[in-house]
Structure formats: structure tokens, C-alpha cells
Amino acid sequence: MSTAPAPFGLLLDVDGPIASPVTRTVRLPEISDSLVTLAEAGVPLSFNTGRSTAFVSRQIVPALVSAGLAADATGLAVVGEKGGVWAQLTAAGLDDEQIDVDMRVPQEVVDFGREAAAEKFADTMFFDDTKRTMMTLEMIAGSDHEAFLSARDALVRDLIELRARLGAVQLRIDPTVISCDVEVSRSGKALGARRSLELLGEHSALPKRWFTVGDSRSDYTMADWLHAQGYDVTHVDVQPGSPSSPGAAADGTLHKPYEVTTIADPLAPGQLLTDDDAGAALLGRCVALLG
Numbered sequence: 001m002s003t004a005p006a007p008f009g010l011l012l013d014v015d016g017p018i019a020s021p022v023t024r025t026v027r028l029p030e031i032s033d034s035l036v037t038l039a040e041a042g043v044p045l046s047f048n049t050g051r052s053t054a055f056v057s058r059q060i061v062p063a064l065v066s067a068g069l070a071a072d073a074t075g076l077a078v079v080g081e082k083g084g085v086w087a088q089l090t091a092a093g094l095d096d097e098q099i100d101v102d103m104r105v106p107q108e109v110v111d112f113g114r115e116a117a118a119e120k121f122a123d124t125m126f127f128d129d130t131k132r133t134m135m136t137l138e139m140i141a142g143s144d145h146e147a148f149l150s151a152r153d154a155l156v157r158d159l160i161e162l163r164a165r166l167g168a169v170q171l172r173i174d175p176t177v178i179s180c181d182v183e184v185s186r187s188g189k190a191l192g193a194r195r196s197l198e199l200l201g202e203h204s205a206l207p208k209r210w211f212t213v214g215d216s217r218s219d220y221t222m223a224d225w226l227h228a229q230g231y232d233v234t235h236v237d238v239q240p241g242s243p244s245s246p247g248a249a250a251d252g253t254l255h256k257p258y259e260v261t262t263i264a265d266p267l268a269p270g271q272l273l274t275d276d277d278a279g280a281a282l283l284g285r286c287v288a289l290l291g
Contacts, residue, residue: 006043007289008209011196011222013189014049014056016215017238017279021178024141025059028276032067034283039064039073041290044204046077046196047089048189048222050174050181053080054130057093065091077199082183083191084133088199103133103184105171110135112162113182116155124151128179134187138179152180176216189218190225208232213282215239215275220254227258234259238278 012018020027039045047056056078069091076089084104087097113135117127124143128136137155139148152175159173159182174181197206212222213236223235240252240262251272253260263278265271273281 005205005207006041007207008211008286009044009046009200009207010038010286011046011048011193011210011212011226012279013214013216013219013222014047014051014060015178016275017213017236017282018047018276019059020276021215022141026063026276028280029063029067030280031276031283032063034280034287036064036067036069037287038283038290039069039076042075042204043286043290044075044077044200044206046079046192046200048079048192048196050082050134050136050176051080052128052130052132053078053085053087053094053097056080056089061089061091061093074203075200077196079192079195079199081131081134082181082187082189083195084183084187086192086195086199088202099132101133103187105133105135105182105184106166106168108166109159109162109168109171109182112159113137116158120158121151121155124148125155125180133183135182136179148178155180174218188221189214190221193222193225210234211236211282211286213238213279217241217254220256220260223256223258223260227256232258234261236260236278236282237262238276238282239274240272 015021026032071091073091078089079086085099087094114127117125117137124147125137126140128138156173156175163171170185172183172185210226210231210233215238220235223233226233237253243250243252247254249255263273263281265273
């Protein structure tokens with residue numbers, strides 16, 4: 001184990017800052033290039049996502065390998081399904097993958113979701129069969145977004161009724177801009193942050209300084225957890241919400257006891273970069289911090 005910590009570490013949501021929410025791939029090669037440069041410099045990196053680890057293995061790992069990730073690279077981790085599945089990330093794929101079986105949703109929910117995707121919502125959603133603790137229906141890429149949102153809201157109503165019939169009070173229904181998840185209530189990005197640092201701490205001393213990056217309100221909980229543990233954290237919001245939402249500042253970010261920032265568009269004064277454009281810019285700045 002390395003005893004000298006890196007100057008900072010990164011906890012990264014996948015959809016938005018790394019993978020385009022439109023193409024659902026690593027669209028920008030500079031993202032992979034920067035991630036590999038940071039990994040080579042010993043910066044601890046964890047992909048803390050609601051996605052399955054299979055998605056990361058299929059979409060993120062090949063992009064990193066193409067950018068030159070070394071076969072013996074260490075200090076990279078992935079925590080999928082909001083803390084339900086976790087592994088070390090290597091150029092060969094995922095290593096020592098673990099699953100919290102107590103976080104699996106009831107089989108009745110999985111069966112319901114599979115049938116709903118195949119029948120009632122077949123025009124707008126598909127069932128994500130790579131998930132092992134959550135149940136997810138996701139928007140079909142290229143389908144009409146407004147039609148998806150309407151179908152998603154109908155799905156949420158059906159799921160609320162199902163949860164009541166099952167008496168499954170431990171389940172949380174989480175609709176997003178491209179999906180709808182059902183998960184146990186203790187899942188989340190804070191749990192993912194804890195698991196991330198446990199994984200990363202196996203290979204090197206952990207830095208005091210961290211950046212967390214995400215495109216939703218729930219991603220702030222990564223920074224909440226780090227701040228509560230005494231780390232110096234900055235959260236980078238790549239898709240600020242409405243300024244009128246509870247707890248929001250004038251720019252749509254949330255008021256927090258730690259630093260929260262956005263990424264300005266250098267070519268459009270007063271405008272922000274969002275999603276993977278913002279992610280690419282941030283990672284480029286992190287590379288520059290290495291000197």
C-alpha cells in the first residue's frame with residue numbers, strides 16, 4: 001500500500017458527468033484520457049452509480065483501456081446499484097465483485113417490472129436485466145422523452161400500489177429523467193461513498209480532499225457523507241435543478257456546509273456546461289491540479 005496520499009480523490013456519478021445521458025456511452029474521449037492520467041498519478045477514483053456494475057464493465061472499462069489504462073492499474077473502484085454491488089476496477093474488468101444480498105428487492109417486484117416493460121410500457125421502456133439488487137425500467141434510447149415521462153409517472157403509480165399490496169415499506173421508488181428504480185431504503189450515494197472509500201483504502205492512503213460529481217440532488221449525499229466524516233469536499237453539480245426548489249440557491253445548486261460549484265461555459269458567458277461536457281471540463285481541471 002502506498003503511504004503518501006494523493007492530493008485529492010474523486011467520487012463520480014456515471015450518467016451525466018461521465019456517460020452521456022443521450023448516448024449512454026463515454027461520448028467524449030477527453031474524459032477517458034483525463035481519467036487515465038489521474039489514475040496513473042495515483043488519484044483514487046470511484047464510479048459511484050445507480051447503474052449496474054455490468055454497465056460500467058461494458059461502457060466505462062473499454063473506454064479507459066482504449067485511452068491507455070495500464071494492466072496493473074490500481075486505485076479505481078466501482079460501486080453500483082447505489083451501494084448494492086461493488087468491486088475493484090482494473091483494465092481486465094471488475095475484480096472481487098461483491099453483492100449485498102440483503103439489499104435485493106422482492107422477486108414479486110422484479111417480476112412485475114419485467115412484465116410491465118414487456119407489455120404495458122414496451123413502447124418507451126425496457127427492463128434492465130443487469131441489476132442484481134434493484135429493479136429498474138429505463139427509457140428506450142431514441143424514444144420520445146415526453147412520452148417516457150408520462151409512462152414513467154404511470155409506472156410509479158402502479159409501483160406504489162404494488163408496494164402497498166406487498167406491505168413492503170422498506171422499498172423506495174425513485175423516478176429519474178431516464179428511468180424508474182425500486183430499491184431498499186438504505187441504498188443511496190452515501191452508502192456508495194462509504195463503500196468507495198473502503199475499496200480505495202485497500203490500495204493507498206486516502207487523501208483529505210475530495211471532489212464529488214453528479215447530475216441529481218441525490219448525488220449531493222456523497223458529499224454529505226464525506227463532510228460528516230471530516231473530509232474537505234467540493235461537490236460539482238453538472239445539472240443544477242430549479243432555483244425555486246427547496247434548499248436551492250439562485251443558480252439551482254443546493255445550500256450546503258461545504259463548497260458546491262458548477263462549471264461555467266468559457267464560450268458562452270453566463271451559461272453553464274452540463275452533463276458530460278461539464279464532466280470533461282472538471283476532469284481536465286483536476287489533471288491541471290497535478291501540476
